[in-house]
Amino acid sequence: MDALLHYFTQPQNYLPLIFILVIVAVLPLLAGYVVLMERKIMADMQARLGPMRVGPHGLLQPLADAVKLLIKEDIIPEEADKVVFLLAPLISVTAAMTAYAAIPFGPGFQIAEMNIGILFILAVSSMGIFGIVLAGWASNNHYSLLGALRGAAQVVSYEVAAGLAVVTAVLLAGTLSTRQLVMAQISEQTGTGYWFIFLAPVAFFIFVVASVAETNRAPFDLPEAESELVAGYMTEYSGFRWSIFFLAEYAAMIVVASLATILFLGGWSRPFANTRVFDFMDYAPPVLLGGFGLYCLYRLLKQPAAWQKLVMLIFGGILLLLAAAVALPLTGLQLGSVSVAGWKPAIHGGFWFVAKVVAYLYFFMWIRFTFPRYRFDQLMRLGWHFLIPVSLVNIFAVAGGLIIHRQQQVGLEVAMFFATLVTLAAALLFAWLAERRPPAHAVENEF
Amino acid sequence: MADTRTTDFPNVTQTVLGADELILNMGPQHPSTHGVLRVKLRMDGERITGTECIIGYLHRGVEKIAEHRSYPQFAPYVDRMDYVAAVSNGLGYCEAVEKLMGAEAPPRARVVRTILTELQRIASHLLWLGTHALDIGALTPLFYCFREREEILKIFEKYCGARLTTHAFRIGGLLYETYDGFEEDVKRFCNDFANRVDEYETLLTSNRIWLERTKGVGIISAADAIAIGATGPVVRASGLKWDIRKAMPYAAYDQFEFDIPTGKTGDTYDRYLVRMEEMRQSRRICLQAVDNIPTGPIMAKVGKVLKPPVGEVYHSIEAPKGELGYYIVSDGTTQPYRVRVRPPSFINLQALDQMARGCLVADIVAIIGTLDIVLGEVDR
Numbered sequence: 154m155d156a157l158l159h160y161f162t163q164p165q166n167y168l169p170l171i172f173i174l175v176i177v178a179v180l181p182l183l184a185g186y187v188v189l190m191e192r193k194i195m196a197d198m199q200a201r202l203g204p205m206r207v208g209p210h211g212l213l214q215p216l217a218d219a220v221k222l223l224i225k226e227d228i229i230p231e232e233a234d235k236v237v238f239l240l241a242p243l244i245s246v247t248a249a250m251t252a253y254a255a256i257p258f259g260p261g262f263q264i265a266e267m268n269i270g271i272l273f274i275l276a277v278s279s280m281g282i283f284g285i286v287l288a289g290w291a292s293n294n295h296y297s298l299l300g301a302l303r304g305a306a307q308v309v310s311y312e313v314a315a316g317l318a319v320v321t322a323v324l325l326a327g328t329l330s331t332r333q334l335v336m337a338q339i340s341e342q343t344g345t346g347y348w349f350i351f352l353a354p355v356a357f358f359i360f361v362v363a364s365v366a367e368t369n370r371a372p373f374d375l376p377e378a379e380s381e382l383v384a385g386y387m388t389e390y391s392g393f394r395w396s397i398f399f400l401a402e403y404a405a406m407i408v409v410a411s412l413a414t415i416l417f418l419g420g421w422s423r424p425f426a427n428t429r430v431f432d433f434m435d436y437a438p439p440v441l442l443g444g445f446g447l448y449c450l451y452r453l454l455k456q457p458a459a460w461q462k463l464v465m466l467i468f469g470g471i472l473l474l475l476a477a478a479v480a481l482p483l484t485g486l487q488l489g490s491v492s493v494a495g496w497k498p499a500i501h502g503g504f505w506f507v508a509k510v511v512a513y514l515y516f517f518m519w520i521r522f523t524f525p526r527y528r529f530d531q532l533m534r535l536g537w538h539f540l541i542p543v544s545l546v547n548i549f550a551v552a553g554g555l556i557i558h559r560q561q562q563v564g565l566e567v568a569m570f571f572a573t574l575v576t577l578a579a580a581l582l583f584a585w586l587a588e589r590r591p592p593a594h595a596v597e598n599e600f
Numbered sequence: 601m602a603d604t605r606t607t608d609f610p611n612v613t614q615t616v617l618g619a620d621e622l623i624l625n626m627g628p629q630h631p632s633t634h635g636v637l638r639v640k641l642r643m644d645g646e647r648i649t650g651t652e653c654i655i656g657y658l659h660r661g662v663e664k665i666a667e668h669r670s671y672p673q674f675a676p677y678v679d680r681m682d683y684v685a686a687v688s689n690g691l692g693y694c695e696a697v698e699k700l701m702g703a704e705a706p707p708r709a710r711v712v713r714t715i716l717t718e719l720q721r722i723a724s725h726l727l728w729l730g731t732h733a734l735d736i737g738a739l740t741p742l743f744y745c746f747r748e749r750e751e752i753l754k755i756f757e758k759y760c761g762a763r764l765t766t767h768a769f770r771i772g773g774l775l776y777e778t779y780d781g782f783e784e785d786v787k788r789f790c791n792d793f794a795n796r797v798d799e800y801e802t803l804l805t806s807n808r809i810w811l812e813r814t815k816g817v818g819i820i821s822a823a824d825a826i827a828i829g830a831t832g833p834v835v836r837a838s839g840l841k842w843d844i845r846k847a848m849p850y851a852a853y854d855q856f857e858f859d860i861p862t863g864k865t866g867d868t869y870d871r872y873l874v875r876m877e878e879m880r881q882s883r884r885i886c887l888q889a890v891d892n893i894p895t896g897p898i899m900a901k902v903g904k905v906l907k908p909p910v911g912e913v914y915h916s917i918e919a920p921k922g923e924l925g926y927y928i929v930s931d932g933t934t935q936p937y938r939v940r941v942r943p944p945s946f947i948n949l950q951a952l953d954q955m956a957r958g959c960l961v962a963d964i965v966a967i968i969g970t971l972d973i974v975l976g977e978v979d980r
Contacts, residue, residue: 195739198740199739199740199742199743199744200743200744200747201743371737371739372737372809374737375962521739522739522740523738523740523803524737524738524807524809525733525736525737525738525804525807525809525810525813526736526737526738526809526813527737527809527812527813528812528813528960528962528963529960529962530646530960531809531812531813
């Protein structure tokens with residue numbers, strides 16, 4: 154007993170527990186608000202307003218949706234395999250949420266500091282495929298099974314391309330550890346000092362496309378699209394079970410966005426972290442959060458009902474508290490012996506990480522509402538005939554560039570520039586090859 | 601491979617590899633069949649080897665009803681056939697009865713009819729574009745198209761009181777005079793619309809995914825289209841330059857300048873381009889017409905009780921979906937002896953089988969969408 158107490162009072166042991174609790178508790182709520190964000194952004198792009206009724210500006214919509222899903226009847230198909238039917242969504246959501254263990258939200262804000270962090274994230278999030286296939290099988294529905302198999306095939310194919318793009322960033326940093334990857338992009342001594350997206354833009358592009366396909370988002374959402382014949386692996390799930398799948402999908406989206414942020418967008422670093430000229434951007438977080446908070450309070454005055462005013466007050470209050478928290482390190486106060494400025498990397502790091510993830514998610518949503526849907530064979534052709542060959546060439550090009558940089562003393566930027574050119578040439582070649590197919594012609598008439 | 605075309609479940613035949621053919625029912629309730637259309641697909645794996653359409657879920661006996669209504673009483677019924685383009689239906693019917701009676705609408709009525717019909721063509725094509733894009737997965741054009749369609753429906757509402765089933769025209773001309781500000785509204789809409797069509801084109805026309813989903817999908821050759829009797833954008837996209845507005849002008853179309861867009865391959869992409877260009881040409885007609893509305897009476901002298909002489913007439917117009925024709929037989933009484941409607945959607949739907957052969961299942965929704973069918977017209 155004493156040993157346990159001694160164990161858990163050490164910061165490195167109780168902090169991860171707290172983080173785990175925070176993530177498990179906060180993530181469903183966060184996913185709900187990401188859904189609201191998606192609906193509002195969808196509405197904005199479609200020239201309309203989106204949810205406005207439930208709470209001021211629809212801010213309580215996620216709570217209403219959660220309550221609705223919880224009180225729905227739990228239907229299990231009669232011939233379905235009960236155990237597997239119950240297990241499938243749990244596998245999906247566990248796989249998605251476990252990946253958060255290796256994601257650093259800021260310096261030191263990581264549940265598990267592993268030296269194989271990236272490998273862990275890729276491996277664990279791939280386990281989500283089991284959830285899809287088992288759900289399709291257990292539903293005892295012909296079309297669910299087909300949709301599940303298609304979804305699994307799609308995820309597996311694009312997982313390869315995404316993994317190969319990840320390898321590029323790992324090559325540049327020389328480590329699989331997520332924390333080291335971010336440090337390689339931040340510090341000028343041990344790393345490059347700027348984000349890998351500038352060194353390996355093709356890899357970033359491949360990762361973006363592959364991540365959209367991996368999370369079954371449009372334009373790669375044929376397995377779950379409503380206007381197609383096959384209804385998708387989630388059909389037979391209703392109410393709370395469906396919301397678990399939904400949570401798994403949005404958690405996976407956030408994981409993939411976090412992965413892109415760590416690998417290519419510099420993790421928790423401020424844009425232009427090493428350039429003194431851009432130090433004014435340090436004031437961006439408090440200004441943004443504070444401005445948004447004040448706007449919420451301003452809108453509070455326009456709300457007709459008291460409970461709506463309360464909701465806006467809560468939101469505005471939270472935002473202002475966050476703004477204060479973010480502004481604190483900039484003030485240079487001294488609390489006793491602790492200098493507040495020392496907290497800056499942690500607090501601002503958290504802000505910038507979240508901001509980049511949100512920007513990436515916005516990009517996901519932008520793509521979803523702009524493009525039509527790929528047909529399944531076109532989707533697979535894109536993955537296998539284009540993305541995988543290009544990412545393979547990219548790995549060789551980047552590796553070659555690194556060798557030239559190290560042995561011939563050529564600058565890294567120059568080497569990477571030429572590597573990018575080589576990859577782009579290969580991309581054009583593969584695109585042309587993938588486009589070649591026999592020209593379509595009319596079927597002979599039978600009249 | 602045997603090709604049975606019975607109305608019962610066809611015998612399941614053996615495909616080349618010895619596997620059974622799969623029969624998939626795209627039931628009357630389906631988000632993408634644009635109404636209550638039932639399509640039975642015969643598939644070899646993913647490829648479609650045959651289709652069978654089962655229609656009649658929206659049959660209301662409109663042609664039978666016509667035999668028991670007087671000519672003016674029947675006019676509201678025709679709106680409900682192609683409910684997406686009600687004004688065109690009304691134009692065809694009123695002009696057919698006028699032809700039967702030997703009457704002619706006065707020039708002012710003809711020009712206003714032209715304007716309203718072209719606005720209706722734009723509205724119908726906008727709805728087609730929105731739903732077609734939605735079926736293929738583009739979620740946003742639907743809302744943009746409906747935003748423009750809303751403007752047109754507002755004009756209709758101001759003119760005749762209804763947005764959808766307008767009953768805008770009367771036999772012999774118009775009932776309502778154009779309202780104050782009609783010309784301004786039409787001009788304002790036309791001026792805004794030019795940019796909007798370009799907006800839709802930006803979203804779709806050179807979009808890689810749209811091209812992959814629509815190019816080479818659902819091809820029908822001009823010869824086959826003519827053999828089926830397809831008309832409208834379906835046959836124009838296959839290369840045939842046939843438009844009744846130019847071939848046998850009616851209303852005031854001979855007074856205005858406009859082009860007939862045609863396509864080359866007859867695939868879904870060409871039909872899309874043809875309809876987009878038709879929207880632009882309709883806007884052109886509206887702009888010309890709205891500046892040149894002649895003054896004068898809006899109703900011909902046809903008398904209160906309509907009793908056309910004994911005889912028959914077939915009159916067709918270029919509706920947004922194709923050639924909409926009315927064959928009316930009169931026996932000299934106030935009620936027609938027979939009204940037969942030539943529904944363009946019904947005849948174009950025959951092309952579905954031809955277009956769907958060899959395509960994948962996911963293309964069916966694109967093909968049904970590109971035919972631009974309205975079940976109200978298919979079934980009547």
